[in-house]
Amino acid sequence: MRKRLILSFALALVALLGVGLVNAQDALPNDGAMAGTDMDLTGVTIRMATIGNAPYELAYTFIPMFEEATGATVEIVFKGDGFQIDKKLTQDYATGAVDYDVAWDHTSFYSAYVPYLEPLNAYFSEEELAQFSPAIINASTIDGNLYVIPRHADISVVHYRTDLYEDPANMAAFKERFGYDLAAPTTWRELGDQATFFANPGENFWGTQWAGKEEGLSGRFYELLVANGGNLFDADLKPIFNNEVGVATAQWLHDLYQAGTLPPDMTNYLWPEVAANFCNGQMAVYTEWYGWYSYFQDPASCPNVAGKFGLVRAPVGDGGIHSGWAGAHGYSIPASSQNKQAAAQLIKFLTSEFVLTEESRQGALPVRNDVWARIQGDAESAERQLDRDRLVLAQTQLNEDFFTPPLIADWINASNIIYPAIQEILITPDIDIQARLDQAAADVEQMMTDAGYYDS
Amino acid sequence: MAAEPLSTVTQATTASARPKRRGSRTATWFPYFLIAPAIAIILLVVLFPLIYSFYLSFTPYRLLKPETLAIRWDDVLINYRRLLEDDIFWRAFGNTIIYVAVTVNLQLVLGLFLSQLLARVTRGQSILRTLIMVPMMFAPILVGFQYGWFFNATVGIVNGGLRDLGLIQTPIKWLVDVPLGMISIMIADIWMSTPVVAIILLAGTLSLPSEPFEAAEVDGASPWQKFRFITYPMLGPFITIALTIRSLDMARAFDIAMIMTGGGPANRTELAWTYINRLALNDRNFGLGSAMSFVTVVVTLVFTLYFFRQLIKSRIVY
Known part of the structure; x- marks a missing residue:
């Protein structure tokens, strides 16, 4: 039984x-x-x-x-x-x-x-x-x-907080301070202005931020450089990021950090930390991969930003080119x-x-x-x-802006030389940016020489 | 009894000794036979990698590029030369020396203080001893995460507390600024490892003979005098043991430093171990990383020899 x-x-x-x-x-x-x-x-x-x-x-x-x-x-x-x-x-x-x-x-x-x-x-x-x-x-x-x-595919798109951008008080104050209307950024300069406007370190609120180390930082520098009309390497794979475009790009990043627009320990962040900060409502505008979209839109996971953000194409730099590190x-x-x-x-x-x-x-x-x-x-x-x-x-x-880092075996090795230089430029108040980029370029060239890139 | 001729005695002795010697030879070799497997394993897992990495330190070997495994005979010492010319190497080295010196000495002072307090506790000593050992139970990697969060500039408990108390308006960059980055890592290490020192010194304190203290009591010595002239000198060997263990164990700080700052930002908190990791694994430059490992090993050996000499000296004094 x-x-x-x-x-x-x-x-x-x-x-x-x-x-x-x-x-x-x-x-x-x-x-x-x-x-x-x-x-x-x-x-x-x-x-x-x-x-x-x-x-x-x-x-x-x-x-x-x-x-x-x-x-x-x-x-x-x-x-x-x-x-x-x-x-x-x-x-x-x-x-x-x-x-x-x-x-x-x-x-x-x-x-x-x-x-x-x-x-x-x-x-x-x-x-x-x-x-x-x-x-x-x-x-x-x-x-x-x-x-x-x-x-x-991965390509960055601007995420911005619509509740902040559409707030009449913010719009008026921004126009008074910068002389033009507050709207989703179309250029990196605008994004910098808006990030500076919204940053409030005392309230733990940041204008913008990115991954601050490893390829997360060197890649961001790379896409800004391209947008500004520069590049990391010339056709012979010689480093050229220490030219005047490179210095101007690094200077822009340095100024944002020194103005308190970026979180002070951004240099310890990778993608998850940055996404978590946006999700927690601690940031006004930044460029992020598309992949986080449904996570940010889910009120259960990100109640502070779900339904309160917009997306626009990555801005153009001083060179008139859209960022598109992808x-x-x-x-x-x-x-x-x-x-x-x-x-x-x-x-x-x-x-x-x-x-x-x-x-x-x-x-x-x-x-x-x-x-x-x-x-x-x-x-x-x-x-x-x-x-x-x-x-x-x-x-x-994807059709118009997509560009990858150089498809060379030593890209990550080059990136590992570039990102500490950018970190140092960000966090050091009185730094000779040209000298630091020159040193990084020389180190990259040495590494590439050792790896046989210039053997004819 | 008539004396036997000498030659007979000698012969007898020789004859009786022969099988004995054969036996002792077996006895001599038998322990070696028993430990042979252990020696073979040690040779395999310690000596061979050591020799191989020493060889690599003279090559331009980069991970994923097996063609770089050969020694460049035109510049055999290239890695050692580049290290000596490398500013970050010297910064990492300087940081490491400061880190070891400050951390070990502070651990000694705090450990000594805690051990003397614990030695005088009359009730609940076992509970206190257990409590004091709690930090030792954490894996260094967890301590790194814990303190990394404590000192996080934007969401960390330290800045949060200071902001709530109205002591700061903008966040302190604990893990970014010089020397705060190094200090933050040191605090984590001191929290984790001071109990080791305290337990060793507590054991030493409890094992001290009572007669010198009784004699000092009779002579009217103050508690400070008893500590300064009896406890401290007699703890000499224990202090040296604690210092030696902690100094050699310092490489464990790699986990804490890697999790809290990874040697960054911009190499500001680079230690010898994090820099070896960066060179060998991040930058895939195994030749240079091996060279740096050997420089670190040599320096560690020098430290070890120094501490052991001190240990022997303090034993003589005791």
């Missing part, structure tokens, strides 16, 4: 689970095509080292669907921010300690890993690749070999992987129309044409005007 009861209970449980699975399948969040699930991978374990944090986690919640469809097991063996995972990949590739089959990658980083990556051309058909943005596929290709399958997150397969085909299947799934539609609905910028079409379709019925406008804005930026 007791046995029968237990058996009945177990059967009922199995039936309930089955119904649950069927319902879960029925309740898929979108009807975009899945990919990578057409192969039997029973018994195969695919290990993955990838990026974590709020905008990236959603994709991983779909992995059980891949496991169920293919029979494979997916283990995420490492998660960290972009810089943490770069360090892990660098050490693992160099020491041969790679024990995973799928690795996070980025257009800013992958050039250094190339000798240790599997070219992906053989695993993805022309038809499959045709869905991705050609510009990003090109930025992921070196010497005809494709190394990264893109996941979503790149794309993606996935690669280490050359040492023992499960390359299975890894490719998982990448196909994670970059499928189905998964990327969900990531893009959350805010990430699509890299697939079919996903663009879907989220534009979604946006047509959106209640918020900004949900629609941001997509038009993003497409404009």
